[in-house]
Structure formats: structure tokens, C-alpha cells
Amino acid sequence: MSQDLYAKLEWLPQPPADFRARCRALAGDPEASGRAIALLANHALNENHLRQLAEAIGALSARDASLSPLTPFLLAVVGNVMLEPLLPALIGSAPRHGISLRCVEADFAQTVQEAMSPESRINSARPDAVLLALDFRGLPLTTGLYDEETARGIVAGAVAHLDALRAAFHANAGARVIVQTLAPPPETAFGSYDRVVPGTMRSLCARFNAALVESVRGSDDVVFDVAALAETVGLASWHSPRQWNVAKLPFDARFLPLYADHVCRIVGALRGKSRRCLILDLDDTLWGGVIGDDGLEGIVLGQGDWTGEAFLDVQRAALALRERGIVLAVSSKNDDAVARRPFAEHPDMLLREEHIAAFQANWSDKATNIATIAEELALGLDSMVLLDNNRVERGLVREMLPQVAVPELPDDPALYARTLAAAGYFETIAFSDEDRKRASFYQDNALRLALRGAIGDVEAYLASLEMRIVFRPFNVTGRSRIAQLINKSNQFNLTTRRYDEAEVARFEADPDFFTLQVRLIDTYGDNGMISVAICRPTNERTWEIDTWVMSCRVLGRRVEHMVLREIIRHARAVKIERLVGRYVPTERNAMVRDHYAKLGFRLVTDGAEAATWELETAAEPPEESMAVDRSGFERSPAQK
Amino acid sequence: MSLDDIYQRLTELLREVFNDDSIVARPDLTADQVAGWDSFAYLRVIFTVERAFGINFAASEITSLKNVGELAQLIDAKVNA
Numbered sequence: 001m002s003q004d005l006y007a008k009l010e011w012l013p014q015p016p017a018d019f020r021a022r023c024r025a026l027a028g029d030p031e032a033s034g035r036a037i038a039l040l041a042n043h044a045l046n047e048n049h050l051r052q053l054a055e056a057i058g059a060l061s062a063r064d065a066s067l068s069p070l071t072p073f074l075l076a077v078v079g080n081v082m083l084e085p086l087l088p089a090l091i092g093s094a095p096r097h098g099i100s101l102r103c104v105e106a107d108f109a110q111t112v113q114e115a116m117s118p119e120s121r122i123n124s125a126r127p128d129a130v131l132l133a134l135d136f137r138g139l140p141l142t143t144g145l146y147d148e149e150t151a152r153g154i155v156a157g158a159v160a161h162l163d164a165l166r167a168a169f170h171a172n173a174g175a176r177v178i179v180q181t182l183a184p185p186p187e188t189a190f191g192s193y194d195r196v197v198p199g200t201m202r203s204l205c206a207r208f209n210a211a212l213v214e215s216v217r218g219s220d221d222v223v224f225d226v227a228a229l230a231e232t233v234g235l236a237s238w239h240s241p242r243q244w245n246v247a248k249l250p251f252d253a254r255f256l257p258l259y260a261d262h263v264c265r266i267v268g269a270l271r272g273k274s275r276r277c278l279i280l281d282l283d284d285t286l287w288g289g290v291i292g293d294d295g296l297e298g299i300v301l302g303q304g305d306w307t308g309e310a311f312l313d314v315q316r317a318a319l320a321l322r323e324r325g326i327v328l329a330v331s332s333k334n335d336d337a338v339a340r341r342p343f344a345e346h347p348d349m350l351l352r353e354e355h356i357a358a359f360q361a362n363w364s365d366k367a368t369n370i371a372t373i374a375e376e377l378a379l380g381l382d383s384m385v386l387l388d389n390n391r392v393e394r395g396l397v398r399e400m401l402p403q404v405a406v407p408e409l410p411d412d413p414a415l416y417a418r419t420l421a422a423a424g425y426f427e428t429i430a431f432s433d434e435d436r437k438r439a440s441f442y443q444d445n446a447l448r449l450a451l452r453g454a455i456g457d458v459e460a461y462l463a464s465l466e467m468r469i470v471f472r473p474f475n476v477t478g479r480s481r482i483a484q485l486i487n488k489s490n491q492f493n494l495t496t497r498r499y500d501e502a503e504v505a506r507f508e509a510d511p512d513f514f515t516l517q518v519r520l521i522d523t524y525g526d527n528g529m530i531s532v533a534i535c536r537p538t539n540e541r542t543w544e545i546d547t548w549v550m551s552c553r554v555l556g557r558r559v560e561h562m563v564l565r566e567i568i569r570h571a572r573a574v575k576i577e578r579l580v581g582r583y584v585p586t587e588r589n590a591m592v593r594d595h596y597a598k599l600g601f602r603l604v605t606d607g608a609e610a611a612t613w614e615l616e617t618a619a620e621p622p623e624e625s626m627a628v629d630r631s632g633f634e635r636s637p638a639q640k
Numbered sequence: 641m642s643l644d645d646i647y648q649r650l651t652e653l654l655r656e657v658f659n660d661d662s663i664v665a666r667p668d669l670t671a672d673q674v675a676g677w678d679s680f681a682y683l684r685v686i687f688t689v690e691r692a693f694g695i696n697f698a699a700s701e702i703t704s705l706k707n708v709g710e711l712a713q714l715i716d717a718k719v720n721a
Contacts, residue, residue, distance in 0.1 A: 020659060048656040048688060055659055084680050246683060246699050253687045 003233040005415070007254050008044055009261060011407040011423035012096075013398070015043035023052045027059035034070035034100060039402055041095035047085070047256045050092030057091055057100070070100035071271050075263075076127035076175065078106035078114050080138025081250040089260035096261065097268030098382065108248070111138070115168035123172040129270065130169045131224075131263060132162070135250040136182045136205055143189075144199045151198030155207045159215050166221055177221045178266055181209040183230030183251075185239050222266055222429050229262060265427035275405060275425040277379050278321055279370060281388035282332040282339055282361070286318075286351065287311050288413070292338050297479050302348030303528030304551055305484065310413035314387075315350040317417040322355055326426055327377060329358040331369045331386070336361045347477065347519065348528055366393050367400035385425045387416070462557060465522040467626035469562050473633055474508035474515040481529045482517055489549035490588040494581065494595060497547050512537055514570055518563060520554050530554045531563055535571070535579075543571055544580040548595075561622035564599050568621045570633065580604075581613040641719050646712050653688050654708075657681065667709030685711075693719055 004010060016022065022040060026032050037060075040053055060067065075090065077083050087103045094101035104125040106114040111134065114122040122130065139158045146154070166177045184205035194200040209227055216223050230238035233255060240252040251259065268274060283290045288300030288307045302308045322328050328351070332339050339361035343353045353359070358376045360369040366386070374381050381403040388394050394406045407423045409416055474482055483501040490496070499507070507513045518531035531550040535543040545567070550560060571579060581596045583589075585608075593611075597603070599622070601613035650665035658676055663669075671677040677685075686702050689695075689711070695718040705711050 020656065020661075023659075047684070048659075052656075052659045082680070085684070242699055243687075246702070247680065253684075254691060 003237055005410075005419060005422055006233050006258050007237075008046075009257055010044060010410070011419050012042060012044040013408055015040075015045055015049055019043070019045075019049055020052050023056040027056040030065075032060055032065055034067040034095065035402065037067065037070065037100070038095040038098070041092060042398075042402075042405075045092060045257055047089060047253060050257060050260065051088040052092075053095075054088035054091040057095075061100075061102070067100040069098075070095055071098055071273070072102070073099045073129075073267055073271060074102050074104065074125065074127045075267060076104045076106070076122045076125060076130040076169075076173070077133060078111045078122060078130060079133030079135075079250075080109050080111065081133055081135060082108065082248040083133065085247075085249070085253065085256060086133065086260065089256045090263055093257065093260040093264045094267065097264045098273035099264060099267050099271060101264070101267065109138075111165065115165045115172070118172045120172070123169070125173070127173055127175045129178055129222075129267065130173060130175050131178045132165060132180065133250070134162075134180060134182075135226075136184060136201060137250075139182070139208070141182075141201070141204045141208065143201050143204065145197065146199035148198045151204065151207070154199070155204060155211055158204075158208055159211045162212065163215055166219070176270075178224050178263070179212060179216060179221060180224045181212060181227040183227045183235060183238055186235040222270070224263065224266055226259075229258070233258070262424065265424045266429065269427045269429045273382075274427050275326075275385050276383040277327040277329060277357075277373075277377060277385065278318060278420075278426075279329045279331050279373060279384055279386045279404075280318060280351075281386070281390065281393065282330060282334060282342075284389045284413075285311075285387055285416070286314060287342060287346075287349075291342060292334055296341055296346055297476050299342060299346070301342075301346060302481065303526070303553070304481065304488075304530070307413060308348070310416065312348070312350060313417040314413070314420075317420060319350055319355065321426060324426075324428075324431065327357045327379070328355055329373045329377065330356050330360060331366050331373065331388075332361045333363055333366070334361040345477070348526070365396065365400075367397050370397060370401060370404060385420075385423075387420060389413070389416070462625070465524070465557075467557065468521045468629055469559065469626050470519040470521065470629040471566050471633075472517050472519075472631065474504060474517055475632060476505075476508075478517045478529060479504050479508065482532050485529065485532050485549055485551065486547060489551065490586070491552055491591050492550040492555070493586075493589050494548045494592055495546065495584045496586050496589060499547070507534055514543060514567070516563065516566060518550075518559065520557065520559060527551075527554060531559055533563055533567060535567060537576075538580065541575070541577040542580060543567075543576050543578075545582070548581075558622075558625045560595070560599065562624070562626060562628070565621040565624065566628075566630070568615075568617050568619075571617045577617055579615045579617060581615070583611045583613070584609070641716075643712060643716055646715050646719070649692065650689070650708065650712060650715075653692055654685065657684050657688055665708050665712070667707065667712065669708040670706070689715065695719060 026036055026040065037057060045053065077086055083105045087105060090103060091101050104122060104127060106122055114120045140161055141154060141158050162179060169175050169177050182205040184202045188194040188202060189200055190197060194202040197203060213223055238251045238255060243249040243252055280286055288311055289298055291299055300308045301311050318328055340353060342349050343351060358373040360373055370384060370386060374384060381401055384404045386397055386404055386406045389409055397404055398406050405425055407419055409419055472478065479501055483499065483504045487498050507515050514535040516533040517529055519529050520527045530553065532547065533545060534547040536546045538544045567579065581601055583593060583596065596613035600619060601615045604612045604614050647665045651663065654663045654665055655661055658674055663674060671682060686697060690697060693715055701714060
């Protein structure tokens with residue numbers, strides 16, 4: 001199940017079979033250190049494991065053992081829910097985030113008393129932070145068929161209640177407060193219409209969450225977005241009516257390790273423990289295949305290929321992290337020049353060398369390389385995350401450099417980016433102007449907004465996309481994607497002739513053929529190679545369009561008009577007077593039956609097997625509806 | 641799954657929950673014979689059993705269990721239904 005990634009903390013390696021025995025050994029070890037605790041904590045621990053580890057940590061603390069280098073933190077936990085099971089889960093999870101956590105808990109549902117009385121157990125403990133574990137049942141949010149104004153008043157009252165608790169803990173305990181957004185229960189009164197009616201729980205929670213964030217902004221308190229966490233795993237899974245009824249558990253106990261890990265991420269972030277650098281492996285992590293074996297044209301990356309798109313997602317995720325200030329580095333077993341080639345030359349690479357702060361491609365072991373990167377960047381090993389598809393390398397780095405976080409990855413690259421995000425290595429409690437300066441994404445955002453404002457009619461929309469079409473003759477870099485488009489396109493395919501890579505290479509080399517590969521770039525990014533055409537001469541004055549395919553993703557963008565315009569341009573240059581187009585019907589390509597008619601071709605012969613169309617190249621070509629980027633045609637017949 | 645298998649698995653699970661290798665799941669084992677078996681620990685036993693066996697108990701089924709034997713019978717009825 002897709003929620004297992006989260007519920008079972010699947011980015012962490014499985015605990016050893018003798019985990020319980022190891023915890024007990026740790027508890028009795030006079031040499032035990034925080035490092036040894038962190039090693040045990042860095043597994044996919046379930047609730048029982050966490051309790052076992054928490055007991056071991058408790059035993060060590062009881063004899064005042066040093067838990068260095070873990071940073072001590074005292075967390076008070078108050079709420080309207082059963083708190084007892086939360087504490088060992090929090091204590092067992094915290095070492096994963098560089099923290100040795102002690103907890104002090106309030107009595108069940110004693111939130112207000114604990115906050116307001118200066119002598120309360122919580123306030124007199126002087127905690128470093130207070131976790132306010134309130135769910136939707138713990139706030140004055142009474143549902144009803146109110147009008148707008150009443151609902152607004154109820155939400156304002158609930159936020160004011162929380163504000164008062166926060167102020168009291170600040171005053172009486174000197175502690176900052178971690179407040180939770182509310183996950184609404186899945187049960188509705190009206191169905192979808194619950195969103196519309198102001199007084200339903202769904203509406204109240206949404207309004208409360210928005211108001212809470214505004215109230216906390218600018219204070220030194222922190223929002224823990226439980227609503228987002230619950231939505232991520234599914235509200236129906238998150239809320240267990242039975243577990244609430246029997247145990248006052250605010251969510252299904254199987255999410256306890258996940259919840260605890262998220263709290264500890266925030267606590268870690270409060271103590272500056274969040275990671276700062278993402279180190280990327282290359283082969284089969286940033287692209288499919290092995291650059292050293294498969295070469296620039298053999299690696300899998302880019303739009304239009306399922307696996308290729310998955311690797312784009314990984315690159316996009318890395319770039320997004322970089323934009324918010326996370327440093328990117330590369331560690332790869334490769335020759336340096338070979339490893340850098342895709343960054344410099346592959347048209348689908350999103351990551352470029354300028355994005356990589358430290359580039360280590362050589363044949364030394366990864367642990368050595370990562371240590372070098374840490375030195376080069378003057379960052380600690382405990383700031384590093386290594387993303388690597390190879391489980392042997394992962395194991396080696398965990399063994400040699402246990403401070404480096406190394407997420408487990410599933411077999412399917414489509415889930416790499418999600419798994420990295422789920423691990424939450426880069427949790428933050430603030431985003432400073434300095435972070436912002438490292439980013440250029442606000443510029444892009446502004447662009448998007450301008451774009452949304454511009455959409456009115458189709459033409460204006462197309463114009464707002466700022467499309468740029470890229471024309472190249474066939475070349476070695478494009479070869480495999482060309483063959484793939486020729487073999488995979490079924491709908492926008494005029495003749496459905498299939499050519500393999502060797503045949504594509506022959507077209508590429510034959511000066512009598514005119515070949516065209518087409519990419520389309522717009523404000524949303526690069527759509528990759530989306531169209532291919534091959535023209536073969538049938539006599540001195542005529543080209544027959546042997547093959548014309550296009551990805552349906554760019555339908556309706558006037559790409560085919562631009563392609564015809566380009567063909568005419570090159571045809572005229574070599575004194576070709578006539579273009580012949582054929583439509584060969586198949587079960588799948590009816591959408592292009594009128595393709596040539598729409599482009600102004602004249603029907604010559606029609607039949608069940610094929611229709612033949614003609615166009616004089618002297619005819620007025622379609623108008624230029626986007627910017628053109630053209631190069632590489634020096635060897636083509638156009639320049640002959 | 642035989643009743644023996646169920647008891648064997650229960651032994652492992654109870655040891656996990658109570659972090660105590662001396663526990664053996666027997667039909668006549670009751671909460672007061674196990675250190676730390678309070679009302680919340682009981683629920684941890686129930687939730688752990690549910691996940692391990694892939695079953696769900698209704699609240700009414702788990703309010704009146706007197707000993708491990710009754711729990712094993714309940715598991716048996718659900719697993720081998």
C-alpha cells in the first residue's frame with residue numbers, strides 16, 4: 001500500500017532481528033554513547049521497537065550516562081488525547097534527529113490547568129518546548145448550521161483559546177510551543193457540500209488551520225502540520241473511531257512511529273539538526289542506465305518515457321531543494337569527464353554543473369568521496385544525505401559514515417523523489433531572506449502568476465506559454481528517443497512506419513534524406529522531444545514525407561504547422577517544388593485523417609490503403625506562431 | 641494456522657510488547673502475572689496482535705477477555721474463519 005511508505009518509515013532500513021537484545025545490551029553497556037543510540041534509532045522501528053529503545057535510553061539516563069553527541073531536549077506534552085503511548089515513541093525517535101529527548105507529560109485533558117497555573121507540573125519543569133497535542137475534539141469547535149458570521153466567530157474563539165495557551169506557556173514555562181493543525185474526520189454531514197457550509201467540521205477545521213498559521217506567523221512558536229500528515233496517509237486511515245473510543249488515541253496507533261518522527265524532525269530543526277546537503281549518485285539515480293556503458297544517447301532521461309520521466313522527477317526534487325538553500329553534490333563511480341557529459345550536453349538534464357557545489361566522480365569508495373565533499377563544503381557529515389539506488393553503496397556508507405543519512409529506495413525510480421521527501425531530512429522552522437537569496441524561484445513564480453492572469457482565449461493562452469520550438473536534424477544524441485517516438489506513436493502517426501535505431505542512424509547519415517527532430521519548450525519547462533519527421537526524395541523536385549509523428553501531449557499548440565513551415569523552408573533551399581504526404585489509416589490514427597487537408601495539401605488519390613496529398617512548396621507556409629531555435633542542418637540537403 | 645502456531649506467535653508478540661523474554665503465552669496467562677500489563681498495555685497487545693495477524697477486533701470482543709486462552713480462541717476464530 002502506498003501509505004506503507006509513511007506508516008512503516010520505509011526510507012529507513014529494517015531493524016536487525018535481534019533489535020530487542022541489542023537495546024538491552026545498550027542499556028547495560030558502560031561505554032554506551034549517543035552514537036550507539038542513534039545507530040539503533042536509524043531503523044524502521046514500530047511502536048514496540050520504539051518502546052524498547054526508549055527503555056534502554058531511560059536506563060542509560062538513570063545512571064547519568066553521557067548521551068553525547070546527542071543534544072538534550074526536554075519536551076512537555078499536553079493534549080486532549082491519550083499521551084502515554086506518545087512518549088516512548090518520541091523518545092525512541094529523537095536520536096534519529098540528533099536529539100536525546102526527555103519528556104514531561106500533563107495529566108489527561110489538563111491542558112488549560114497546566115498552562116495557566118505557574119506551579120503546574122509542566123510549567124515547573126521548565127521545558128525547552130511544549131507540544132500541544134490537541135485534535136479537533138480538543139478545541140471549542142462545535143459544529144452547527146451557522147451562518148458565515150457565527151462560524152467565523154467560533155473559529156476566532158478556538159484560535160484565541162490556543163493563543164491564550166501559547167501565551168501562558170511562554171509566560172509560565174518560558175517555553176515555545178509546537179501547535180498542531182487539525183485533521184478533519186472523514187465523516188461528512190452533506191458530502192462535498194460540507195466544504196461550503198460554514199459550520200461543518202470540514203469547514204471549521206480548514207478555517208481554523210488557516211487562522212492558526214496566521215496567528216503563529218512571526219512568533220517563535222512552530223506549526224506542526226498534522227492535517228497535511230493525515231491527508232498524506234488518508235483521513236480514513238488516520239482516524240480510527242474504535243481506537244479513539246477504547247483508548248482516546250487521536251489517530252490509528254500504526255501511525256505512531258510516523259507522528260513521533262515528525263515531531264522529532266521539528267525538535268531537531270529547533271536545535272539546528274536538519275540536514276543541509278544532498279549528495280546524488282548518478283547512474284540509475286539521476287538517469288536510467290550507466291553513462292560509461294550506454295553513452296550519452298543510451299541513458300534514459302526525459303519526457304515521453306516512463307522511466308525517463310521518473311528520473312526527471314528526481315532532478316526536479318533536487319533542484320527544488322537547491323532553490324530553498326540545500327546544497328547539492330555528486331558522488332559517482334565514474335571517470336570525471338564521462339560523468340560530467342550529461343550535465344553539459346544531454347538536452348533533457350535539468351541539473352547542470354552550475355547547480356552542483358561539489359562534484360566527486362572517480363573510482364574511490366563512496367565513503368571517502370563523501371568525506372571529501374564534507375571537507376570541501378565545510379559541512380559536517382551529519383548534514384549530509386546520500387541518494388543512491390545501489391544498496392551495496394548505501395550499506396557501505398551507513399557502515400563507514402553512520403552520521404550520513406542514506407534513505408532506502410524502492411525498486412521503482414518513480415518513487416525515488418517521493419521517498420526522499422517522505423524522509424523529511426530537510427525539515428525547517430524558518431525560511432530566511434538569506435535562504436531566499438539563494439533561490440531564483442520567486443522569479444519563476446511571478447512568471448506563472450503573469451501567465452494565469454493572461455489566460456483568456458486560446459490564442460492568448462498559447463502566446464502566454466512563450467513557446468520555443470527547437471529544430472535539429474537527426475543526431476546521435478537524439479537517436480534513441482527518435483526511434484522510441486517512431487515506434488511508440490500510434491495516434492499522431494501518418495504512416496506508422498517503424499524504424500529501429502540502426503535504421504534511424506542510416507537516415508541520419510544519408511545526405512539525401514531530410515530529417516527533423518523537434519523539441520518544444522514553454523514557460524512550464526521543456527517538453528522534451530515531441531515530434532519527428534523524415535522526408536525522402538522521390539525525384540529531383542519532390543520530397544515524400546515518409547514519416548511524421550508527434551506526441552499527443554502537444555496537440556493544439558500549432559506544432560505541426562511549425563514543422564510544415566520548417567520542412568518547406570528546407571525544401572525550398574534545395575529546389576524541391578512539391579511535398580507528397582501520405583495518410584495510411586490504422587486502427588489508432590484516425591485523429592490525423594485530415595491532417596494534410598488542415599495544412600492546405602491537395603488530395604491526389606484516396607483509397608482504403610492510403611490517401612495521397614500534395615503541396616507546392618511555393619505555397620504560403622503556415623505563419624510563425626512561436627520562437628524558433630534551429631541549428632545543425634549544415635550537413636542536411638538544405639545546405640547542399 | 642493451528643492453535644499451537646497461534647500460541648507460538650503470541651509468545652513472540654508478548655515478548656516484543658513487554659520487552660521480556662521470559663513470557664510464554666499459555667491459555668491461563670492473565671494480565672496480573674505480567675509486569676507492566678496495565679490497561680494501555682492491554683491495548684498495545686491488541687493492536688500488535690491485529691497488525692501481526694492481519695485481523696480486526698470489535699470493541700465488544702476485546703472488553704471481556706479474561707486470559708490469553710480467550711484471546712487465542714478469538715484469533716483462531718478470525719484467522720481460520
